[in-house]
Amino acid sequence: xxxxxRIAKATVPGALDVHAPAAGRVTGVVAVDTAWRSNVPAxxxxxxxxxxEQDVVRYGNAGVVRGAGDxxxxxxxxxxxxxxxxxxxxxxxxxxxxxxxSLAECLRQTGGRRIAQLIVNTLAGDLACLPAGPPSxxxxxxxxxxxxxxxxxxxVERVWIAVDRADRAMVRSLRVAARHSRIAIAALVNKYxxxxxxxxxxxxxxRATPPGAGTLDAGVLVLEAQSLMQLADxxxxxxxxxxxxxxxxxxxxxxxxxxxxAGPAMEKAVTYSVPFGTSFAHIxxxxxxxxxxxxxxxxGPLTGRAVGHLDVVTTKRTSTxxxxxxxxxxxxxPGPCIRCGWCQDDCPVGLDPRAxxxxxxxxxxxxxxxxxxxxxxECGVCSYVCPAELPLAEGVMTLKRAVMNAGSGNAKKxxxxxxxxxxxxxxx
Numbered sequence: 202x203x204x205x206x207r208i209a210k211a212t213v214p215g216a217l218d219v220h221a222p223a224a225g226r227v228t229g230v231v232a233v234d235t236a237w238r239s240n241v242p243a244x245x246x247x248x249x250x251x252x253x254e255q256d257v258v259r260y261g262n263a264g265v266v267r268g269a270g271d272x273x274x275x276x277x278x279x280x281x282x283x284x285x286x287x288x289x290x291x292x293x294x295x296x297x298x299x300x301x302x303s304l305a306e307c308l309r310q311t312g313g314r315r316i317a318q319l320i321v322n323t324l325a326g327d328l329a330c331l332p333a334g335p336p337s338x339x340x341x342x343x344x345x346x347x348x349x350x351x352x353x354x355x356x357v358e359r360v361w362i363a364v365d366r367a368d369r370a371m372v373r374s375l376r377v378a379a380r381h382s383r384i385a386i387a388a389l390v391n392k393y394x395x396x397x398x399x400x401x402x403x404x405x406x407x408r409a410t411p412p413g414a415g416t417l418d419a420g421v422l423v424l425e426a427q428s429l430m431q432l433a434d435x436x437x438x439x440x441x442x443x444x445x446x447x448x449x450x451x452x453x454x455x456x457x458x459x460x461x462x463a464g465p466a467m468e469k470a471v472t473y474s475v476p477f478g479t480s481f482a483h484i485x486x487x488x489x490x491x492x493x494x495x496x497x498x499x500x501g502p503l504t505g506r507a508v509g510h511l512d513v514v515t516t517k518r519t520s521t522x523x524x525x526x527x528x529x530x531x532x533x534x535p536g537p538c539i540r541c542g543w544c545q546d547d548c549p550v551g552l553d554p555r556a557x558x559x560x561x562x563x564x565x566x567x568x569x570x571x572x573x574x575x576x577x578x579e580c581g582v583c584s585y586v587c588p589a590e591l592p593l594a595e596g597v598m599t600l601k602r603a604v605m606n607a608g609s610g611n612a613k614k615x616x617x618x619x620x621x622x623x624x625x626x627x628x629x
Contacts, residue, residue: 202227202246204221204222205220205452206220215302215303221246221450228247229244235513237516277433282354285308286308290305291439292438293451294431296424297428307424310417311422316422317357317359318422319359320401320406321362322401324363324391324396325396347433348384350433351429361386361406363387363396363401364387364389365391367390389404394578397578398423399576400578402416412573412576413605431455461521462484463524465529466490466491466525468489471489477515477516479514481513481514481522484515492526493526495526495529497511497524498524533590535589538589552572553572557569558597560572566607574604579594579601582594
């Protein structure tokens with residue numbers, strides 16, 4: 202089996218096909234753990250270790266619009282929405298939002314709605330990632346062309362590109378690239394969690410997203426720059442296929458993810474291009490540890506998930522491994538609430554995390570709906586600012602899921618289970 206060959210087909214709406222991340226021989230189906238789920242069915246591939254090692258290549262600092270494919274072509278193919286959905290499904294693309302989803306499903310949903318505005322986001326969000334290198338002029342030109350291309354396919358009224366105003370070189374390059382287009386370059390203060398889709402949509406368009414809904418319900422499509430550029434690359438790749446309807450192997454860059462490894466236990470922060478399904482242990486064996494890891498977290502310090510062992514594997518949502526040593530690993534010890542109100546003052550959507558945590562601890566789903574936990578962005582700010590170190594974010598996220606699943610009849614049981622598991626940190 203070659204890298205990129207499809208080995209399993211999705212049968213559930215919104216799910217993704219599985220493609221071989223490396224060349225080798227399929228030896229069976231096993232259960233693996235990811236940072237977010239346990240006992241996930243996975244296809245085991247026996248690989249030639251020498252060839253596999255060549256796939257794990259030092260990537261270097263990666264710009265927000267960097268990737269593979271012919272991004273400097275003057276024109277992108279003229280296609281319709283159905284072709285976009287088919288290309289995203291073929292490649293198994295995701296939208297790199299705080300909660301990644303199938304890009305094909307996201308695009309499919311735009312077909313039945315009136316999408317008035319498109320926002321392409323380049324703002325960095327993960328606090329542990331290495332800073333991106335300055336984008337080239339060609340990268341900015343390619344991003345502007347791709348944004349205009351998608352805007353025309355979706356027939357939106359306006360297209361925005363959100364960029365960190367502190368990155369003056371990128372702001373200048375994007376404005377030069379967009380000077381003869383209808384695209385607006387929005388230079389924003391990247392104050393965490395500004396990049397959250399509902400905040401970007403409200404900041405740029407003034408449209409509010411209903412609690413628990415997505416920005417599509419407000420007539421706005423928010424797309425990460427990386428997702429847009431991958432979509433453009435895949436559409437071009439499909440145009441070159443002799444028969445796009447066949448299950449041709451994916452290019453190698455579509456079965457790998459860019460992963461930053463950082464933290465106090467590291468000699469220095471590094472970034473790798475890693476085949477999906479690679480174990481954390483294998484990555485850390487290359488990364489240059491300074492101290493023995495005490496805790497490994499997938500994601501950033503505010504919203505990441507601690508893992509219980511290093512046989513956990515990477516997925517398409519894995520972007521950062523935060524590696525803590527014994528000196529830096531500290532588990533908060535919650536104390537009594539002092540009624541300071543900081544959590545409510547700093548919540549970007551104006552929730553009352555303290556009241557929601559009280560309801561979560563009582564498993565009171567019926568009263569929680571009136572406080573709109575569905576609007577939670579899961580940014581972790583409330584827990585970060587709490588002087589009593591209460592598990593506010595975990596409680597609100599648990600209650601959010603319970604309220605959104607209340608129609609299933611198992612909301613209270615599910616909430617108890619999620620609350621217990623979300624508070625359990627994985628220590629190595």
